[in-house]
Amino acid sequence: MNERQAKLRSIAGSLLAEGRVSLFIGFGPGLEPSRPVPWFAKNADEAGKLVLDPFCGPGLARYLLDETAAGPAGIVARGCDGLGLERLVADKRVGRDQVYVVGVACRGAVDPDKARRLAGRPVFGAEVNGETVALTTAGGRLSFPRSDCLLDRCLACADPSPRTADTWLEEPLPGAQREFEGVEALEKLGPDDRYAFWARHLERCLRCHACRNACPACNCVACSLDNPEWLERTTGLADHFMFHFTRAYHVAGRCVACGECQRACPVGIPLMLLNEKFMKDIRDLFAVPDPHRPQEAEPLGHFSPDDPEGWREGDETL
Amino acid sequence: MSLTWEPRIVGFACRWCTYAGADLAGTSRLEYPAAIRLIRVPCSGRVNPSFVLRAFQRGADGVLVAGCHPGDCHYTSGNLFTRRRYSLVKRFLEYLGMEPERFRVEWISAAEGHRFAQVVREMTADLRRLGPNRKMREET
Amino acid sequence: MPRIGVFVCWCGLNIAGTVDVERVAEAARAIPGVVHAETYKYFCSEPGQNLIKQAIQEKRLSGVVVAACSPSMHESTFREAARMAGLNPYLVQIANIREQCSWVHTDREEATVKASAIVAAMVAKVRRDEPLEPLKFPVHRKALVIGGGIAGMQAATDIAEAGCPVILVEQGPNLGGRMAQLSETFPTLDCASCILTPRTAEVARHPLIEVLAYSEVREVTGYVGDFTVKIARKPAYVDWDKCIGCMLCQEKCPRKIPSDFERGLGSRKAIGVNFPQAVPNRPVIDREHCTYFEKGKCGVCAKICPVGAVDFEQTETVREEKVGAIVVATGFDVLPREAFGEYGYGKYPDVIDSLAFERLNSSSGPTDGVIRRPSDGKIPREVVFIQCVGSRDPDKGKPYCSKICCMYTAKHAMLYRHKVPDGQAYIFYMDVRAGGKGYEEFVQRAVEADGALYLRGRVARVYPEDGRLLVKGVDTLSGQAVEIAADLVVLATAAVPREEARGLAQILKVGTDEHGFFSEAHPKLRPVETMTRGIFLAGSVQAPRDISESVAQASGAAAKVLALFSRDELAADPLVAAVDESRCSGCLACQPICPYHAIEPKALKDRQVASVNAGLCQGCGACAAACRSGAMKLKGFTDEQILAEVGTLCL
């Protein structure tokens, strides 16, 4: 059976039973096996229903914003959740001592819709083995390339494990350097084609705020994008540009690349291509090797006397 | 594009350097195109990047952010934050599809009236060539 | 409902020659909220101002836009006029249609359209202005001077002489600083203590100067006019109030230890003063070397003291003071000896630094002013002086010139010749920098009258041979290798900030340069001010300086302090930042961006928010641009105002 899941249930159960946390955040059973849901266990019984398998998709870190108010919370953290927590701590929105982190080594989450489409039928289980994913269906096990099955955000992931944890469910996996292939491809287009690309995607924006409300960096008490002086409630393309420009700039140097915004977007806007552009330029202009990992000195909260004038080179490299 | 069309440039000018430089251009009677309209701010570090987008949204054909030369900031470090912010913002705007000529960051001191006039002339010429901006602009 | 008045100035033909001012006024009347618009030849004139005042009163205006010249010309004129008419002066905005419109454009139509747009933008801005009052801060007419060297004493004296009380904090046990260690001074060869001692005495007995020796500044809060300072008095283990300064304790103390003041060339007792003329003339026990503190036995000093002033139980005491201004004059240090292995400094006793040479020259020094080399007490016949030891040496991390070394080395060569007439001084130098009144002449005297031999070049090595020191170097002018057998080698080591200065900079929230010297507000125009209003610099804390420069700067700092103290209240521009606490998340992204350290966290009932110290804020607005939620507002330049200007200019 699923040993990781059993171990997690036992750790979370003990934490709750011992009163070390008042709540444990993980995944629980959803509509179908391929769609576990965010789960908030308040006692050992509820911890006994925790799910930990390759279908665990939604990002969890942002929930800490609400759930640490009443007392310490436990959380099962993949790399993305760990960085999200670091973001909340760096922004002084959550106290690190208010969170008990159970670190895991994540090999990527399977996208339930991609899996169903590939399998052509409901999928009951999945196993990520290196470069392939085995899906369990009523018609037996089917194998597909990893790159076809995982959530978009997991394909670009460089952080399988959190950087720190209070306990480890398993041996953490080392982090890697992020690549920005998608950004580079878009940079190669001409201005009009780039604009057409973004106009087409942003035209679909519903301004539902799913991206903002999924984001561990969008943790402000009040959001300027709710202020009609900054952004009226009109929903024209120019408003959507304003929204997404501002959102992306506000997380520039702060985005932890968890990709939850893009996963949450109901209309398929490639939001990470916006966030990653800032990341890539921060890396290149300000020599910050891993701009998505919260730094002691926030990239936009500091300067160096030798900073380049990025707009001068910008003309050529773009 | 009609023959009478003239570009509209919104400029954010730090009061100590660029705004004073523009005043000097005035006292020196340096002629430059009327396309530019300045907004006086205490420091280029005050200029929120979303102000720039707002200008494009509302119909600016070009936007200029200008302040003291690095090292000369009245507040010591404001323009060094400007440099960081707008290094990113400039590239980001272009990434969204804006033509590079439409957004400029310049260091113009209080003594550089000529330079201010020159930047406005250059920008206006570039924008006349590009024509009206339609990108990220709301429909009227 | 806003009631805005617009006043379009002709400025004679300066504006009206290019801009159709009547059309600008007409367009202004169509702007929602504008209830009055008129034109006049010169609104800055007396009758022009009266027109504005009249309209403010008759039309009950809630805001005024004057379309005229640049705000740098007459903004204050029109604000004052509004104030006199009963309108808050911050409800006046200037539309700059002269410098930035009529003077730079020739096409009447274009200039008129642009002028109207500028006016509309300022109407949009003034609609979002709120009445503001100048910030007022009380001034505590008392100054804190940190550092009891010549600069600190000069500043303290100047301030006190003007009638304002001064607290002078000195971390060591006595006043005098570096100058107390010097023998003579350039370029006059005055005896240092002869000019220092009267000044020290003057400070000590000045009724308005309170000297807190053996004390340190621990905490500074507040802002210009109203600083609160915590000063710690370190335990001397002697009750200075009881002590009569007889120094019997020093005499009888059985414990002799090397003296830092004498640069290790002489010794001192575990209890006592650094030098005989020390002010205050009160002893300190060196706890680290005292037998009583080491072994719990001895106590000779306590027994011998006629007034029972020795107190081994004494502890640190902290007092709090309110001051209105702070002068920092903590001086400099010289590079530690570990840095110069190649010269044998610290290895060979006869390689000493220039401060030690000062002590050898001093009549109150370890050799009573006779130049003797440390190893065997012989009078040196050949002395090699090496300049730029560490200075102008990027490899040692000190690319700067220490400035004072050229002059004091010339002085040393002269003093040496005066005392050892048949001796020979050699000076290795890179350049001789003798800019200053009488300085070049002084150096020439050393060469011509006192026979100092200047060799341009670097010394490669110093090593002992036959009881002397062999100095190997190159004379780059002749290109020849030089080898000198010397009895004594004197190193002009780099002047560096004092070790404690970095901590003090943090306490004061004042910036330092990469070497640790305190940063002035502007290198040319504000050389004695720091970026923090009310904190000033004097002497070598800012960069290496000689005595006359230190004194001049100290007087400059004192003048700045007195200018502050000439007022009952400080008024400041109210265009500063403020936090809308309901929108603030307390992330403090604004904090590292503020150049004035004006932002601190503040605890609310359930969370933390940022708060701005209006006394420190200078209104740059960097914080407002860094604030994602728009909680940080820069008054007079709010997001809403700038957005409204942008929107209006784009119409």
Add this chain to the structure above:
Amino acid sequence: MKLMRAGALPRLLETLGRQAQVYAPATEDGLVLLRPWTGQAIATSYVNPVNSLKGLVYPQTEAVLEFTGGDENLSLREAPAPAPQVVFGGRPCDAAGLALIAQVLLEGTFVDELFRRRREATTVLTVACREPGPYCFCRAMGVSPADERGSDVMFYPADDGYLVEAVTARGEEALQAVAGLLAPAPDTGARDACRELRIPLAEKLTTDRLAARLEGFFEHPYWEQVARRCRSCGTCAYLCPTCYCTAIFDTSRGTRGRRLRGWDSCQFKDFLLMAGGHNPRPAKKQRVRNRFLHKLSYSPANHGAYGCVGCGRCVEKCPADLHMVAVLTDLGEVLP
């Protein structure tokens, strides 16, 4: 009842497009959306377009009135009348959603003129379902895959085209305009197949006596627990074919401006925030509870039908999987 060959669809839209703006499903970045049709390929293999029919009849933002002038010479003008439009490709659940909104906005004491004008300018050509999507649960909410409510013309997918049937007079009129493309129908098999289509997910849900069982459930701790995972975004409401809450706001440029009405979501934390600062539903629990009780309890009580048509969009798209099926499933366990 008529038969139309699949190949005739572009001709049909083109013909109807002479008098009206036509919308049809189009594929874009892997998504199917109802888009203005300008001759592009018409998507046929989809469960439901991402955007429901709602947005075309009840737009995300629309002008209520226009104004010019300043404070003293303000002049108001009614927003221009909507142009006629024809929407092809919506599903029966979406059309039923429109019918529900119409019931709320047109059949009470207050008639929403904006909605009425646009509803009357719109001809809804609905394509009935031959296959259930993984998240479809219409039958659980009393809606059928061949539901005719809200539609003007029904298109039942047949082997090589559609069985076409007008539901309303407006539909009849539309079909007359394209009579040349229609042939007599051989049988009603295609329609019957749609009508009889099984919806597996709906069969797992029990909505029996739901309103009665929900009595007294308002303060149940269930709401607090389930609301924890809600992120207070507007995905569910904005995708929902029946959510109709809006807010009014003004926008101006210089001396010209508009009063607009735009979608709002009861899940946003400031949805009920009042000018004085009071917010009657500050907690997520209250907002989530409102969403589901509105659809399952208040709507049946006030309008005689669930405020949900089982289209499955929230099921598919809620980023936290807090959707109608999840709640109905939970209620099955929690409710008496």
